[in-house]
Amino acid sequence: MFACIHGPAAGLKIIADAFSPWFEQTAPGTVVFPIDGLQRLYGSPHQIAQAIAQRAGRTVNIAIAETAESAILAARNFPGVTIAPQLDHLDLAGLPISEEMLETLDAWGIRDLQQLAQLPETGIAERFGEAGVYLQRLAKGAIHRPLRVFQPAITYDDRIELDHPVDLLEPLLFLIARILGEQCEKLQAHGMSAGEVAVRLELDDKTEHVRTLRLPVPMRDSQALLKLLQMDLEAHPPQAATLALSLSLKPALPRTIQSGIFLPAAPAPDKLELTLARIRGIVGENNAGVPELLNTHHPHPYRLVAQQPVIADLHPPNNHQAFRYFRPPITARVELQRDRPARIAASGIQGKVLNAAGPWRTSGDWWTQTAWNRDEWDITLTTGALYRIYREPDQRWFIEGAYD
């Protein structure tokens, strides 16, 4: 005999595993297993079902039947606990049936399993072939098949509960190093690397502190990973003492590269990532990265990203001269003559304007709350320097940057 549990997917496997090491996960919300050895432990099928129900709670359906398929059908279609179910009047829609076949049977006036079972088997075979025969046997409860036994997927994670709340980073890192070492060895044994590492700290204040590092290249050097996590946790420390920590590594195929003989040696990716992480730690996360050109008329048509972006063909403005952005732009005082800049004064930059080209007017993002609209001028000063200045709608002036 077989038992089937049908309900919310979470925890079903653990429940099944508690009753039988051989169970099948038929679908995310359905598990089925044999109960033949359980009579001695729990008693009658009814008592076995009660034991399962006790463990699984009320949110699942449980069915015990002669065959695995009958148990599955009953668990999927009848609420609560069902023992040796009567499936005769079960609606055909409860079967794993194609829409086309269901429509045809509906047109025939065949609505339940009993009606299907009563049709001549040859007639069904001639009309629906193997699939029809299978369904009819299913309807008759005549399918006997071996289970497809569940094999758990390999994971690279671990969790440690601490005896006492830990405030300091160092003891945490010690534990992290231990888990990392074990998991990296496991990765190596399976010929894999980690593409992402995540640490989850369960804190004393009932909150969680989760940090996830997406690695630029797959790595499995536990020391390098530990260093990266250390720097990240130093930059983003938890707000309360830690009660438990979990760490998980997302497996990825290791990178294989062959260096060219004539190519200059580049730093090893893990070393480079460590260096970049240090820089980000100093200047702030949003202020370091690779500039990526954006498809926009916006005066700042770029953003910083962690990795080298794919260069899209954006036809950037045809400026042959490099432009150096001041970040942030420098506030300036500008004197106008006949609506043109005549003199400028700003921190470290001042003088008479020799030539001014403009205004160059841009506006956009009008559908957002961050619409922009400004007039720019290109000016040369008596010093020979060439600047781009702009005026906001509120009449404030800024120096955007300098042409090299």
Next chain:
Amino acid sequence: MTDVAHALVPSHGVDGASCATYIELHARSAFSFLEGSSVPEELVARAAELGQPALAILDRDNVSGAARFHMAAKKAGLRAHIGAGITCTDGFRYPLLAENRTGYQNLCRLITRMKLRASKGEGAATPEEFAEFSPGLVFLASRPDDRLLDLFGKKNVLVELQRHYNRAQEARNQALIAFARQHQLPLVATNGASHATPQSREALDVLTCVRHKVKIQEAGRLLSLNSERHLKSAQEMSRLFADLPEAIANTKELSDRLQFTLADLGYRFPRYPVPPGETMNSFLRKRVEEGARNRYVPNAFSAELHRRARRQIERELALIEKLDLSGYFLIVWDIVEFCRRQNILVQGRGSAANSAVCYSLGITAVDPVSMDLLFERFLSEERGEWPDIDLDLPSGDQRERAIQYVYQRYGQLGAAMTANVITYRGRSAVRDIGKVLGFEEPDLARISALIPAWGWTDPKETAERQFREAGYAPDHPLIAKFLDLYMTIQDLPRHLGQHSGGMVICEGQLDSVVPLEPATMPGRVVIQWDKEDCADMGIVKVDLLGLGMMAVLEESIQRIRESYSEEVDLAHLPQDDPQVYQALQNADTIGMFQVESSAQMSCLPRLRPERFYDIVVEVAIIRPGPIVGQMLNPYLRRRQGREKPECLHPALEPVLARTLGVPLFQEQLLRIAMIAANFTGGEAEELRRAMGFKRSQARMREIETRLRAGMTRNGITGQQQDTIVQSITSFALYGFPESHAASFALIAYASAYLKCHYLAAFTAAILNNQPMGFYAPATLVKDAQRHGLHFKPIDVTRSDWKCTIEEYNGENWVRLGLNYARGVRQQAAEAILRARAGQPFSSIQDLVNRVPELRKDELRKLSEIGAFNFIPQIPTHRRAALWDSELAIRPAGPLFVDSLAPADESPLVPMTAGERLNSDFRGTHLTIGRHPLQFHRETLNALGVTPARELKGIPNGRLVRIAGCVICRQRPGTAKGLLFLSLEDETGISNAVVMPDVFDRERATILNNSYIVIDGELQNIDGVYTVRAARFEPLHVAEEAVPSHDFH
């Protein structure tokens, strides 16, 4: 430093620039289809506001907006320079301006050439073609390229400079200035205006996204850099070009040089090829003479009529000859003759029915002389408006044949369909803007649902309120922007479509009048102007319109010939047929042309038509015009003798006497305007045009002012004046010309006559020409059954593709055709007929073997609706057929492919009556069996439901309960929020009216249920019985329902 220094031109912001005349010579309107966001009228209005004496619009690869531009400019006192931006195969777009008529004709030919060889909406001209068509065109060069001088000739090239405060553009300008200096070419400043005002830039950005099919968040550099592409004042442009004053001055010079306007179009009326020795005038006279001899036979009873007809014909012919329109009448006569030769039913409608010449030529079927119709409504020298003849043809293939005949006869460049400008309206605006702003599909569906789908719009239902009720905050920036854009892009052209039947004919040179484009339908050519543009430009056209009822009449006549062995001539139907008038008076009019709607039905018993003119009135009176103008009830009261016929003013008596003092027809309103307000013919023409098209509310208001002034001068003031003005303005959109109503009334009479006397033929024909009319086929079938007609089901051994007539027990029965088997293709059905013609089918397996075209799903459908029940060798029920079909469609394998072994006996239980009914509705959308409610009559009786048939006998004011399948929900814009419901049961149709407050309360029950029970007070007045609904309940009926005709 070099590149930036290059841009260091003297600043644009120089004070004291002299304010020379500036003319925008490179504007783009919304007719650039998604590349401009202002209609020509807006651009003209803005240019006039800025004091510019002229304006040029150069739309992308078309002159579709040119006629509207020309008319708007004429009114505003501006000169409208015509041009276009033409795409070249080298990837650039060349702005061209027509200097003279040759230039305009070349422009049209160039566009036609490039368009006709490309697929719709595409096309580019080669450099060689630019050279070929360059005479008379001026080119604005916007890039320094020496080859351009060779293409257009140096004297026709000006170098165009635009300044939009754009760094890169200024760099290009410097190169252009150098190019101009090198070749001694004049510079000309333009602003490349894509919209009238800076605010329209947002709409332009949205349209850009629509064109590129991207969301605005992802559009990036496709969007405008700033909002500077609008029409600018001379002062602003002078300031921008302070360093190049000649570029501004040259705009005036170039404008002076551009002599062409559309007033000089050079269009000539079409010519008709006549035999040697004949002129078009003489040939027309002969044709009219011939026709008149048949139409007006002189005899003792009609001597006076005959004399009047002769006089009228002579008068009309003289005017036609004077206006050089003989060719046009001969062309229309030729089309009508073609139809007659090909047995295609044709009848002229509209104002042509005012003409005795048209009647004599067989173009129309209404005798204007005996009906005393106003010829001037059709044609008048004073009005300067050309005739517009509309021909009604059977919809479908027959109309297509007539159109193809015109193409064949006049050639691809000699005849074309008029365009239909598809503009942004309601839901299309919602969808396009929503998609661009990044709304998700479910949100779009919800917002679309907010747009009123029916005529009546509650004044309280503002967009803000609707949005709030739907769960969107109207003050949220994105929603606010959405609403704003939604309003802005209303009525902007979206793309060019094809008018359903308007044709322009121009003897081989149409492409020099207006560019031609390919239509979506192969072999069709469309001009770039719509109907109204053609009228504005004085181009005559003929409308070949498809009318479903014409197809029904034509098919009915053919079926009567075949099945009744009788010949029916629509031109000689017995007049004043008592059965016809009885049916009309009883509102027993389902399926009859123009008199079958529930509104018509509620009017008929009160109007009680007794003669043909009553039908003319009936056709015209149930229109928004008379209803809004509150003419319906006074007319009916006067007709019933409950009110004294009184004219609006004694002076109007001759005009209004025939309609009991109530103005109903356009002709009457024109005459009223002429008599009461001293309108001239020209003003009357303007009045009619303003009434005919809802192009401008402002135009209507202007006319009203003049109307009132005229009446005041004639001493018609106060209430009397208001009543007359209301009568006239309420015809704004829907008023019917009397002649048109008369033409329709003829068709209405013919349809009624055929239904009353040849019900089987009429029913078969109307079922074969769906969709059309007001009722679903299911209702038509039930109505015919109530009139004693019998039907036979779809049967693969007997049915044709169409419904046919079979004689049974000496009666004509209608056999449903395979066209009613939903999901069965005509191709498959015809394959069945071919196979059947050779040898009858012996079994379903035999049929499947011999009709390989039949798909699995089609076989199942046919089994399910019982179409196989009559094949020998199988049990005669649907499930048995399904059992056998399923076996037959399984591939048997090569060894058994020819096996015709009988199938095993079906183990399936036959369908119950209810199941058969559901199969019928699912498979054919109708049933010839019992009405669904017949299965429930006992229950309904127990509920106290009155069958529809019995309502007639219940006194007015009594509370009743009715129930049925909802076959129609209507909420007309003219009914102030009232909802009209029609329910069908097995005995007939009952009607209910729902007050706005009841509708608000019961909305869900009314809209979401196919079967409902209504309680309310019966209003049984003058033979019209309607339930004033107070309470609704869903009626739980398991059977499928007749499809409802909702909110059309």
